[in-house]
Amino acid sequence: MRDRPKGPHEQGRRIPKKERKESGKEWEVSPKGMPIEGLAAIREYLRFRPRVLREIWVSSEGEAAFKSIAAEIQTHGVIVHKTDRDSIARLWGLPQIYGPLVGLGHFKTLAEAEGLAKLKKLGRDREIVLVLDRIQDPRNLGALIRTAAFFDVRHIFIPERRQVSLTPAVIATAQGGLAISDVTVVTNLSRLLRQLKELSYWVIAADMGGKPIDASIKRLDRMALVLGSEGDGVSKILMDQADVIVGQASLSGLESLNVSVAAGILLAQLANL
Numbered sequence: 001m002r003d004r005p006k007g008p009h010e011q012g013r014r015i016p017k018k019e020r021k022e023s024g025k026e027w028e029v030s031p032k033g034m035p036i037e038g039l040a041a042i043r044e045y046l047r048f049r050p051r052v053l054r055e056i057w058v059s060s061e062g063e064a065a066f067k068s069i070a071a072e073i074q075t076h077g078v079i080v081h082k083t084d085r086d087s088i089a090r091l092w093g094l095p096q097i098y099g100p101l102v103g104l105g106h107f108k109t110l111a112e113a114e115g116l117a118k119l120k121k122l123g124r125d126r127e128i129v130l131v132l133d134r135i136q137d138p139r140n141l142g143a144l145i146r147t148a149a150f151f152d153v154r155h156i157f158i159p160e161r162r163q164v165s166l167t168p169a170v171i172a173t174a175q176g177g178l179a180i181s182d183v184t185v186v187t188n189l190s191r192l193l194r195q196l197k198e199l200s201y202w203v204i205a206a207d208m209g210g211k212p213i214d215a216s217i218k219r220l221d222r223m224a225l226v227l228g229s230e231g232d233g234v235s236k237i238l239m240d241q242a243d244v245i246v247g248q249a250s251l252s253g254l255e256s257l258n259v260s261v262a263a264g265i266l267l268a269q270l271a272n273l
Helices: 039-048 060-067 070-075 085-092 112-122 138-150 168-174 189-198 259-271
Strands: 034-037 053-058 079-082 101-105 127-133 155-159 182-186 202-211 222-228 244-246
Touching: 034 039, 034 168, 039 053, 039 101, 053 060, 060 070, 060 101, 112 127, 112 155, 112 182, 127 138, 127 189, 127 259, 138 155, 138 168, 138 259, 155 189, 182 189, 189 202, 189 222, 202 259, 222 259
Parallel strands: 053 079, 127 155, 127 222, 155 182, 202 222, 202 244
Antiparallel strands: 034 101, 053 101
16 A cells, blocks of 8 residues: 555656746756655665765745755755745645655665675674564654664564565655665565574564563674564564564553554663674
8 A cells, every 4th residue: 555646756657837937947857766855864765875866856834944955965966956846746746745845765675685685795893774564654764774773683584475565655754864774675575584594693582472682692793583473473484483582571561562662662672792
């Protein structure tokens, strides 16, 4: 199910003159991409992955915010369009925009071989990767990407089927997280875990009934944290491959946490020695 109707960024169509008359030739054809809403997210991409940002639309209310990033925008050759907020929303096919700035971003997931190759080249002494099992809510995926980026998790692996991929809602919720973290799509998560084990990763599955994270787990150099959907959790075939199953006990009796909240708690414990 789509969160928003298609806009010109997804259809690659020529924008009608009546929709671009305010800016003349500036609004002709936009390349395929997805909207990046708000100054904070745009700034993250300018800092860490400027090639993602292709164009930016600025409303009159966003002039002050735009000035704070104008130098970086010019440095990276981002095309700038100035118009009003309603026209931005109409142009992108959005019911409304949540800020006076909207950027056009070019996002892509990595293929399995490409993602694993990048992981091997990273070469850091200590590494945590995130493996997501059937996350179907785009807001949850976006929040997971943002959380992973906050804890400097550079690689997120998701399955090809029964899993939401990158959508405008994911991009919006991630709030710049894809400037740090790569998302790799794999055909078989079970095979992926075997490949990660061959690269000396310990597979750590999350479950509410799992053991608390202790010092012995924190000392591990390479960890693959596996998280499942709220309804079903991590699938049995992946749970059986886990070297250790961890969890956070409820203090009130509530049975579960939102998956992105659980990820934040577990990554905070794993990331801090």
